[in-house]
Amino acid sequence: MSKITASLPVSATLLATTLVAGVVPAxxxxxxxxxxxxxxxxxxxxxxxxxxxxxxxxxxxxxxxAPQFAFTLLDEYQHSYFxxxxxxYYFTDWLAFGLWGGAFLNxxxxxxxxxxxxxxxxxxxxxxxxxxVPTDAKTTAGAGCTGGPGSHPTxxxxxxTLSWAAMGQFTAVPFRGKLALFQALFVDTEAYxxxxxxxxxxxxxxxxxxxxxxxxxxxxxxxxxxxVKFVPTFGIGLTFFLNDIVNIGVEYRALxxxxxxxxxxxxxxxxxxxxxxxxxNGDDETFKFxxxxxxxxxxxxxxxxTSQ
Amino acid sequence: MKQAQWLLFAAAxxxxxxxxxxQKKKPPTGGGGTTAPTGGAGGGGQTIDLDxxxxxxxxxxxxxxxxxxxxxxxxxGICEIDPSACPKQADIGEAAKKEYKKEIYAVEQxxxxxYHRVELTPYWGFTLNDQFVSHGGPxxxxxxxxxxxxxxxxxxxxxxxxxxDSDFNFxxxxxxxxxxxxxEYSWSAALNFTYVPVYGKFAxxxxxxxxxxLYATGGVGAISTRPIPVIDPDNRKFDFDPKVCFNxxxxxxIFVTRWLAITGEIRDYIYPExxxxxxxxxxxxxxxSDPNSPSNPKTWVQDGVDITNNFQANVGLSxxxxxxxxxxxxx
Numbered sequence: 001m002s003k004i005t006a007s008l009p010v011s012a013t014l015l016a017t018t019l020v021a022g023v024v025p026a027x028x029x030x031x032x033x034x035x036x037x038x039x040x041x042x043x044x045x046x047x048x049x050x051x052x053x054x055x056x057x058x059x060x061x062x063x064x065x066a067p068q069f070a071f072t073l074l075d076e077y078q079h080s081y082f083x084x085x086x087x088x089y090y091f092t093d094w095l096a097f098g099l100w101g102g103a104f105l106n107x108x109x110x111x112x113x114x115x116x117x118x119x120x121x122x123x124x125x126x127x128x129x130x131x132x133v134p135t136d137a138k139t140t141a142g143a144g145c146t147g148g149p150g151s152h153p154t155x156x157x158x159x160x161t162l163s164w165a166a167m168g169q170f171t172a173v174p175f176r177g178k179l180a181l182f183q184a185l186f187v188d189t190e191a192y193x194x195x196x197x198x199x200x201x202x203x204x205x206x207x208x209x210x211x212x213x214x215x216x217x218x219x220x221x222x223x224x225x226x227x228v229k230f231v232p233t234f235g236i237g238l239t240f241f242l243n244d245i246v247n248i249g250v251e252y253r254a255l256x257x258x259x260x261x262x263x264x265x266x267x268x269x270x271x272x273x274x275x276x277x278x279x280x281n282g283d284d285e286t287f288k289f290x291x292x293x294x295x296x297x298x299x300x301x302x303x304x305x306t307s308q
Numbered sequence: 309m310k311q312a313q314w315l316l317f318a319a320a321x322x323x324x325x326x327x328x329x330x331q332k333k334k335p336p337t338g339g340g341g342t343t344a345p346t347g348g349a350g351g352g353g354q355t356i357d358l359d360x361x362x363x364x365x366x367x368x369x370x371x372x373x374x375x376x377x378x379x380x381x382x383x384x385g386i387c388e389i390d391p392s393a394c395p396k397q398a399d400i401g402e403a404a405k406k407e408y409k410k411e412i413y414a415v416e417q418x419x420x421x422x423y424h425r426v427e428l429t430p431y432w433g434f435t436l437n438d439q440f441v442s443h444g445g446p447x448x449x450x451x452x453x454x455x456x457x458x459x460x461x462x463x464x465x466x467x468x469x470x471x472x473d474s475d476f477n478f479x480x481x482x483x484x485x486x487x488x489x490x491x492e493y494s495w496s497a498a499l500n501f502t503y504v505p506v507y508g509k510f511a512x513x514x515x516x517x518x519x520x521x522l523y524a525t526g527g528v529g530a531i532s533t534r535p536i537p538v539i540d541p542d543n544r545k546f547d548f549d550p551k552v553c554f555n556x557x558x559x560x561x562i563f564v565t566r567w568l569a570i571t572g573e574i575r576d577y578i579y580p581e582x583x584x585x586x587x588x589x590x591x592x593x594x595x596x597s598d599p600n601s602p603s604n605p606k607t608w609v610q611d612g613v614d615i616t617n618n619f620q621a622n623v624g625l626s627x628x629x630x631x632x633x634x635x636x637x638x639x
Contacts, residue, residue, distance in 0.1 A: 177510030
C-alpha cells in the first residue's frame with residue numbers, strides 16, 4: 001500500500017473512488033440500451049436518397065455480344081460497309097472492356113466511276129491512273145475506260161479499300177435513363193463512350209518507282225497490296241434496351257489514320273514534299289479522319305441485377 | 309489501488325451499451341412521408357422536416373381499428389359539421405357527368421414546358437456528306453411552340469466566305485485531270501415545323517439527372533448557291549442564285565436549366581442544283597451573245613438539275629423565352 005501511495009497521492013485515490021462510486025450507478029441508470037448514429041434529415045422524405053432507386057443494371061457482370069452493320073461517311077473513292085460486331089464484358093455497370101472487329105465490303109463511289117470513264121490516259125497521268133488495258137473485244141479504251149468486264153486494271157482497281165478491323169476498347173456508360181416515345185412507349189436508354197486501339201487491314205496500291213520496284217507506269221504497279229495499320233479508335237453510342245436481354249445500338253466511331261486512298265503519286269518532292277516524285281510509297285499517304293456509323297443488335301448474357 | 313482498478317473496469321463496462329448500432333434511419337411514421345419528431349432525449353435523433361411549417365406537428369392518425377362515425381357512406385364528418393355542405397345524391401350524379409381530362413402524361417411534370425414559349429437556337433453547322441466542299445457556318449433557329457410538342461419557326465444559315473474546298477479535290481484534279489463540279493453556298497432560310505415526340509431524362513454518373521428531348525423538324529425555303537468554276541475558271545464567273553430548298557431533320561436537346569439547352573441536330577437540305585458544265589464551248593472567246601462562245605453564260609452550266617442533299621450537323625444552344633413558366637397542375 002505504501003508503494004501505491006507513493007505513486008498515487010491519497011487525494012487522487014479518493015477522487016477516483018468517488019468518481020467510480022458516483023458514475024457507475026448513474027451510468028447504469030441513465031444509459032440507453034442502444035447507441036444511435038442517425039443521419040439528420042434536413043428536408044423532405046427523399047433527402048439523402050440515391051438519384052435512382054432499384055436501377056435495372058443491364059450490364060454489371062454480363063457479357064454483351066452485338067453483331068453490327070456499319071458504313072463509312074464522306075467517302076472519296078470507295079464506299080465501305082462493315083459487317084462484324086463487338087463483344088464486351090462489363091466489370092461494373094458502367095465500365096467494360098471488349099473487342100470490336102469485322103470485315104469490310106467496298107463499292108465504287110460515283111467519282112471513281114467518273115474517273116474511270118473520262119480520265120484521259122496519256123503521258124501526264126500514266127503513273128496515276130490505271131491504263132485500263134482492254135482485254136475484251138467489246139471494251140475500247142479510247143479516251144477513257146468503260147471499266148467493264150475484262151477491262152483491267154481500271155482506276156477502281158488501284159483505289160485503296162478497307163479490308164478488316166480488330167480493336168480492343170474500353171467502354172464507359174456515364175449516362176442512362178429512359179425514353180418516352182409518343183408519351184406511351186418506354187425504352188431504357190444508355191449513352192456510352194469508348195476508347196481503344198487496334199489494327200486495320202487495308203488494300204493499298206503497291207509501292208512503285210523505287211529501286212527493285214516496278215515503274216509507276218507499269219500495269220503491274222496498279223495492283224493492290226495488303227497493309228496493316230495501327231489505329232486509335234473512339235466514339236459514342238446509344239443503347240436501347242428492348243428487354244433484359246436484347247438491345248439495339250447506334251454508334252459513331254472514328255478511325256483516324258493516313259493512307260493513300262486514290263493510289264496516286266502526289267507527294268515526295270519540292271517544298272513540304274507537296275509535289276509528285278515519280279514514286280508511290282508512304283510519302284503519298286494523307287491523313288483522313290475516317291468515320292463510321294454503326295447499327296447493332298446486342299444480346300446480354302448473364303442475369304440482370306437490380307440496384308438497391 | 310487494485311480495488312480502484314476493478315472499480316474503473318466495472319465503470320467502463322457499465323458505460324458500454326448493450327448494443328452498438330450504426331443504425332439506419334427509422335422509417336418515417338405516417339403515410340405522408342413526413343417524420344414525426346421523437347420527443348425523448350436521445351431517442352433516435354432529431355428529424356427536421358423543412359417541408360412542414362415550423363411548429364406544425366403531424367396530427368396523430370386516427371385509430372383505424374376504431375369504428376368511424378357515419379362510415380357507411382352517408383356523408384361522413386362533413387355532414388355532421390355542416391349539414392348544408394353534405395353532398396346529395398343529385399350532386400354526385402352531376403359530378404359523374406362532368407368531363408374529365410383523359411390525357412395522363414406518361415412522365416409527370418415535364419422538366420421544361422415549351423407551350424407558348426419562344427426558342428432561339430444559335431448554332432454552328434458542319435457538313436456531313438460533302439467530301440469536296442465543306443459548308444460550315446453559323447445559323448439560327450427561332451421557334452414558337454403552339455403546343456407543348458408542336459412549333460412553327462424560321463431557320464437560317466450563313467455560309468458566305470466559309471465554304472472550304474477540300475485538298476482532296478486538288479489532288480484528284482492534278483492526278484487524274486478529272487475535275488469534279490463544285491458548289492458553294494451563300495445563305496439559306498426556311499419556314500419550319502417542329503414536333504417533339506420523345507422526351508425523357510438521364511442519370512449521369514449515377515449522381516445527377518438531366519432531361520432531354522428528341523424532335524423532328526422539316527420545312528421549305530430557299531438556299532442561295534453557285535458553282536465554283538473549276539473546268540474553265542478563266543471565262544466563267546458565277547453569281548449566287550437562290551433555289552427552292554426543302555429540309556428534314558432530327559435533333560436532341562439536353563436541358564441544362566429550364567430555359568437553356570445544349571442542342572445537336574442533323575438536317576438534310578434538299579434542293580435542285582445547277583452544276584458547272586464539264587465541257588467548254590469551242591466557239592470564239594469574248595462573245596457572250598454567241599451561243600457557242602465559252603463566254604456565253606448559257607454554256608457554263610449543265611443541262612437539267614441535280615437534286616442535291618446537303619446533310620448538316622448543327623451544334624448550338626437553345627434559349628427558351630420567357631425564362632420561367634408555371635405548371636398547370638401541381639406535382
